[in-house]
Amino acid sequence: xxxxARHGALSDIGLxxxxxxxxxxxxxxxxxxxxxxxxANAGEVASGLAAQTLAAEVTAGRPLLEAAEAANAAVFQxxxxxxxxxxxxxTLTAFLLDDRTARFVHIGDSRAYLLRDGALEQVSDxxxxxxxxxxxxxxxxxxxxxxxxxSILSRALGTEAxxxxxxxxxxxxPGDVLLLCSDGLSGPVxxxxxxxxxTRSDPQAAAERLILEARRxxxxxxxxxxxxxxxxxxxxxxxxxxxxxxxxxDDDTAELPFVVVVDEADASASVADAADALAVTAAALxxxxxxxxxxxxxxxxxxxxxxxxxxLGVIAAFLALLAVVGATGAFFLSTLFFIGVDDxxxxxxxxxxxxxxxxxxxxxxxxxxxxxxxxxxxxxxxVDEQELRDRSSVFHVSDQLGMWP
Ligand code: MG
Numbered sequence: 001x002x003x004x005a006r007h008g009a010l011s012d013i014g015l016x017x018x019x020x021x022x023x024x025x026x027x028x029x030x031x032x033x034x035x036x037x038x039x040a041n042a043g044e045v046a047s048g049l050a051a052q053t054l055a056a057e058v059t060a061g062r063p064l065l066e067a068a069e070a071a072n073a074a075v076f077q078x079x080x081x082x083x084x085x086x087x088x089x090x091t092l093t094a095f096l097l098d099d100r101t102a103r104f105v106h107i108g109d110s111r112a113y114l115l116r117d118g119a120l121e122q123v124s125d126x127x128x129x130x131x132x133x134x135x136x137x138x139x140x141x142x143x144x145x146x147x148x149x150x151s152i153l154s155r156a157l158g159t160e161a162x163x164x165x166x167x168x169x170x171x172x173x174p175g176d177v178l179l180l181c182s183d184g185l186s187g188p189v190x191x192x193x194x195x196x197x198x199t200r201s202d203p204q205a206a207a208e209r210l211i212l213e214a215r216r217x218x219x220x221x222x223x224x225x226x227x228x229x230x231x232x233x234x235x236x237x238x239x240x241x242x243x244x245x246x247x248x249x250d251d252d253t254a255e256l257p258f259v260v261v262v263d264e265a266d267a268s269a270s271v272a273d274a275a276d277a278l279a280v281t282a283a284a285l286x287x288x289x290x291x292x293x294x295x296x297x298x299x300x301x302x303x304x305x306x307x308x309x310x311x312l313g314v315i316a317a318f319l320a321l322l323a324v325v326g327a328t329g330a331f332f333l334s335t336l337f338f339i340g341v342d343d344x345x346x347x348x349x350x351x352x353x354x355x356x357x358x359x360x361x362x363x364x365x366x367x368x369x370x371x372x373x374x375x376x377x378x379x380x381x382x383v384d385e386q387e388l389r390d391r392s393s394v395f396h397v398s399d400q401l402g403m404w405p
Contacts (some may be wrong), residue, residue, distance in 0.1 A: 002233040003174060005097055007031065008204030009226040012211045013390045014184055015219035015335065018393060021166060022182045022224040023047035023090075025055045025345030029097035031226050033110050035182040037156070046075050046090040046158050064096050066169050068105040068157070072165070074383075075158025089156035092165075093124055093180050097228075102178060106166040107157050111186045113194065114170060115177040120195040123170055151183070174232035177203075181210070184221030189213045203227040208388060215335075336403035337365060337394035338386045339374045339401070346383065346403050348394055353386040368403035375401070 005028065013020040021043035025032040032054055036047030053074040057067035071092060079085045091108025104112060104124070112124040125131060129152040130144040144150060157163050170178075177198045186194070189210070197209040210225040340349050342364050349399065351362030372383060379401055389397065398404065 001174075003100060003172060003230050004233045005029070005228050005230050006203050007226065007228045008202065008207040009224075010204075010207040010211050010388070011222070011224040011390075011393075012215065012219070013392060014222050015215060017222055019044055020390065022184065022222040023051040024093075024180070024224050024226050026226060026231040027055050027059070029092065030055060030058050031178075031180055033094075033180040033182055033224050033226055033230055034090045034092050034157075035108065035110050035184075035222070036088065036090040038085060040084045042079075042085040042088035043090070044087040045078065045085055046051070046104045049078060050075050050090045050092050050157050054092065054227045054230055058372065059112045064094070064103055064105050065165060068092060068094070068107070069163065070164050073161075076161055079158060084357035087159065089153075089159035091127075091153070091182070092157045095170075095178065095180070096282040097172075097230075100172050102170045102172055104166070104168050104170065106168075107155050107163055108153055109151075110180065110182050113179040113181070113198075115179070116173065116175070116199045118195075118199075120191055120198070123168070125166065127166075128153050143186075148185075168390070172230050173262060174230065176230045177206075178228045179210075180224075180226040182222060182224040184219070184223040185210055185214045185225055188220060195226075198227065201229070203229045211388075222271065301375075333391070336388050337391055338362070338388055339383050339403075340386055340395060341383065341395060342367060344371050344373065344396075346370050346372060346401065348398055348403075352388060366398075368398070370401070370403050370405065 007026055007028065009024055009026045009031075011020060011022050019041060021036040021041075022032045023032075023036070023044070032051050034047035034051045036043030036045070036050075038046055050071040053071040054067050057070045058064060062070065075088065075090060079088050079291060091110040093104070093106045093108070093110040093112050095102040095112065104212040106112060106124045107127055109126045109128040110124075111122055111126070114121050114123050125135065128150065130139055130147045132154050134141055134144050155164055157165070159295045179194070194210065195215050197206050197213060200206040200209060204227075206227045206229075207225045210227070211223050214223040232307045255390055275392065336350070336352055338349050338351075338353055340347055340353060340362075346368040347364045348368075349362040349365045350365040351360070354361050372380065375383065382397065382401065
């Protein structure tokens with residue numbers, strides 16, 4: 001029997017922070033979430049460097065734990081070279097799919113969850129002051145959730161020359177859903193709401209729902225969710241017991257093989273890194289482009305159908321949101337962006353790509369002179385996605401698309 005993994009991922013700045021210090025990597029079979037800390041933008045340096053180092057080391061064939069230790073060394077060294085970044089650190093929670101298991105490395109208070117048979121289980125320990133106190137029996141889970149010192153970490157990556165990193169494995173079954181998230185999600189959002197979002201069959205829709213839930217709860221921190229769903233492959237011809245990545249080239253949940261979220265404020269290293277990430281994405285998309293026009297037409301139809309399904313989910317989420325928060329809904333819409341096409345030209349839209357009856361839930365935020373028709377097929381795919389992004393992220397993508405010549 002063959003297992004197939006599909007993923008979705010999203011990071012959001014939240015409603016109260018000026019930068020996004022979370023980072024994630026989706027590079028099947030590797031999935032990573034990091035939540036950085038440190039003043040003067042050092043947090044985003046730490047999380048981005050840790051995520052990229054881990055991914056690079058795993059790609060180079062290094063065992064997962066060694067790769068995580070290399071990430072620790074990279075952040076620690078960078079911090080020791082730069083006074084402004086002294087003391088910076090990051091959480092790191094990651095897993096590597098291997099055959100029928102997920103092998104994890106974990107340090108800090110980002111979390112890994114497993115949804116199986118309708119039950120949600122946290123499979124990582126929180127390396128925080130209150131997390132240790134809960135394990136010692138000195139605090140209940142409920143007391144920990146509202147404790148004033150709940151954000152103090154007992155362990156982090158990059159703050160010491162050697163880090164004590166947890167390593168464990170989870171044996172996978174068809175139907176399992178794995179979630180990696182930063183505390184900006186697990187803090188404000190209750191377990192039953194996490195569970196409900198994760199029951200969606202489309203992992204990207206699940207990730208988007210999770211972000212919306214955290215924002216609905218006030219979005220006090222940066223929010224990141226990576227969702228991986230493992231299913232039995234349909235009509236597998238061979239009897240081999242292997243876990244393979246989804247080979248469906250048009251699966252829009254699998255079109256961003258490597259994404260590192262960075263903030264536009266860090267103009268040097270992180271922007272270059274984001275460009276690299278996008279270049280990897282573009283190369284992968286290009287490689288997947290089917291040559292046969294008939295195949296492309298079928299692929300387009302599938303993509304459109306998936307998008308409309310996702311839109312229905314977005315509409316449902318926003319109807320629920322609007323009903324609950326009333327006028328505040330307009331504020332939520334104003335903090336979400338996507339890239340679309342206005343009269344043949346590219347534009348950044350504020351809101352979501354959906355309508356309630358005749359009322360669009362979006363408006364043109366900034367118009368480009370660049371036409372959709374002038375884009376490469378790869379770039380068009382990025383536009384067709386209409387992926388929801390925060391302001392910083394949508395401007396990154398618009399720059400990569402050359403929207404402001
Ligand atoms: Mg956080």
